[in-house]
Amino acid sequence: MLQISTWKRVLIWAFTALILFMAVPNLFYPRVESHNDALKQIEAAGATPELQEAVSAWPSWMPSGLLNLGLDLRGGAYLLADVQVEDVYAERMNGYWPEVRDALREKRDTVGAIRRVDGPAGELHVKIANPEARAEAIETAKGVSRPILSLTGVGSNDIEVTGQGDTLIVTLSEAEKIATDDRTVKQSLEIVRRRVDEAGTREPSIQRQGETRIIIQVPGIGSAQELKDLIGQTAKLTFHPVVSRTSDPEANPGARNLLVPSMDESGTYYIIEETFVVSGDELTDAQPSFDQNGRPAVSFRFNPTGARKFGDYTRDNIGSPFAIVLDNEVISAPTIQDHIPGGSGIITGNFTIEESTNLAVLLRAGALPAEMTFLQERTIGPELGADSIEAGRIATIVAFIAVLAFMWLSYGLFGIFANIALIINVGLIFGLLSIIGATLTLPGIAGIVLTVGMAVDANVLVFERIREELKTARGPSRAIELGYEKALSAILDANVTTFITAAILFALGSGPVRGFAITLGLGILTSVFCAIYITRMLIVMWFERRRPKTIEV
Structure with a gap:
């Protein structure tokens, strides 16, 4: 017989209601966004009547987490920057000169007088008065080296010392250059993120691409030039x-x-x-x-x-x-x-006041370790973002109507139960995205539309199994129970493989690909939850109320 204990029913409906409640602010996006912005401004600079009015426009007891809109939906600026990691080599050599000088001075009786001479960028050239002691001078200079603290440079030192006539040439080792490049890009990435955050922008996306490049996407900012002025x-x-x-x-x-x-x-x-x-x-x-x-x-x-x-x-x-x-x-x-x-x-x-404010922001964020060259820059207007939102809304509505009609025509009353679960499913997706503070992009909308199409797969499997069980002359209660039991393994197999694909896309992709992977992955989780629990709960509640002798799927 169909049995779902009371505590399970309460838990399922309570969990569903909580997530849907967290999605409510997205129905009043402009009002809640103004409320959140006003709270940040009050915290930073104090309250004004206008800010207080914006705060009071949304009840304080309601959740205020919003689904953030990405660059392609809100408009903003996009930059692809290349970090000039070679600039750091010269600074490293300048930093080594006092240590090398002091070490060689202790051997002055052997190597003679020492002085630094000009050399190519990234190289430290030291001239010694006694070329015959070059080998000893090289060993002495090597003594100031340090082991490399990285997985790729285990067992290596950070500098190499060679000799040419009466001149010592000190350079970074190849392993140290690799480690230095990695540290420089990571430091640049963090400083860019701090500068953008300091400027109060909304949900920027700052990611590393390849060995030395950084992608910077900032929704809501006026132009790419404004972004370059901030971080360049x-x-x-x-x-x-x-x-x-x-x-x-x-x-x-x-x-x-x-x-x-x-x-x-x-x-x-x-x-x-x-x-x-x-x-x-x-x-x-x-x-x-x-x-x-x-x-x-x-x-x-x-x-x-x-x-x-x-x-x-x-x-x-x-x-x-x-x-x-x-x-x-x-x-x-x-x-x-x-x-x-x-x-x-x-x-x-x-x-000016603006220049002093920007200088303070830059100094608080810290100095970029190397110059950044901007390879690509784009400014996306808010009008394009509005068009993208409208196109995504139309696509979602069309997909919704098509799926709802198909399920109703194919499975009748059971299809209506699946449609109710599908509507709840979409609400759960938006609620979870709001809770984790995810950023919705145009590919993310595509992920939601795809989820709408895939969300009924589990219900189709269950309903087809129930049809087969009804053909064996079992009662409707037993047929429903066996339908869910026998379809469960197929449901899990199909969705686990798709979820693995979404996880790989998230791990290896960047930017829009990750946005698609997030919405797809969450959609799979909510779809399975709605198929196994919500649809089944609706069917059980209907069955307990009507007690039909026969059912048609």
Whole structure:
């Protein structure tokens, strides 16, 4: 006999009602979206009457999670960037020079005087006075190497040292270059994500593609150029001692010095020491603010290490100018008036409020480790997104009507039960997508449409098994029970294989392919749930109420 215990019925309906309840905000998308945006703005900048009105437009006791719309549905900007990982090699070699120099100085009696000479980018060239001691100098320089911390470089060191005449050549090993490239792209990926998140954009998609490329998709942003302005700068902040000022752009800065222009376009150039005192990597916070004259500025704070360096330098160099350099331009060169022990300060310049805000965002997010070259850029207008939504809505409605009509004509009353479960199924998909905060794209809509077509497969298997059992002259109750029992294995086999395909698409795909895989995978889960539990529950409730002697499927 058909038996479903009361606690199972309560649990199934409660679970279904909860997920459908979480899908309700999507029926009032603009209102709930304004409510959520207003809450974020109040948290960031305080309440205003307009924001309070937007918050009150949606009840606080209702769920407010929405199905996020992707780039092709909302409009926005798309960038494909290539990270110039080779830029990092030169910086790594500059960082190794003090260690190599100190190690060779300990062998001065053997190798003689040492000095650094110019070489290709990514190589450190060190000239020794005694070429006969080149082998010993090479071994000494190799002593500063470190083992590579990566799976691909186990057992290898990070530098290679060779000799040519009286010159040592230090380069990164191939294994270290591979590890460095991977770290550089991962760091760039994280910094881009932080910069985009800081700007308050809605559900960006930032993914790695291949070895050195990054795909950046930001729905709702005005243009690709706006996105490039946000993430395209390296925002490398350093603090350097100032040697002198000049108006000659061809001036010779001298050994280990740099000639850097002023950001204010006044024609002033600064000669600064190449070695910085403190870098932006040691910043812990940066906020837009105003200076003592009420002009836009950026206040900053260092971590303990940076604060100690900054404090020691300002203590020992009172009365000396101090250059604040952003991306190889001097944005400010104040004179140190007093000891600054707290590790905090303020950057002044010819900023607008918007420029000071953007600079603070860039400094908080950190410096990009390498320059990014943009290979592709696209701006997708909101009108195109609206057309995509409309096309997806029409496709879903047509698929719905076709499937509902087919099930009703093929299976009569049982087909109506399956149709009710199908409607619940679509509601469950939207509820689950809202709960996990998924982003719906045009391929995602295709996944939902495909799910609508596939959702009745399980019911078709069950109903055909019930038909066969009715032919054996069994009673209707036993026929329904055996129909579900014998169809269960076929239902699970068919859906498990499709779910595996969706999982592979999600694991190996990116962007729209993942969107399709998510909706397809969730659709499979909800379809099986509705076929095994919801449709069966409806049939059992009808059977208990009517007690028919015969049934027709």
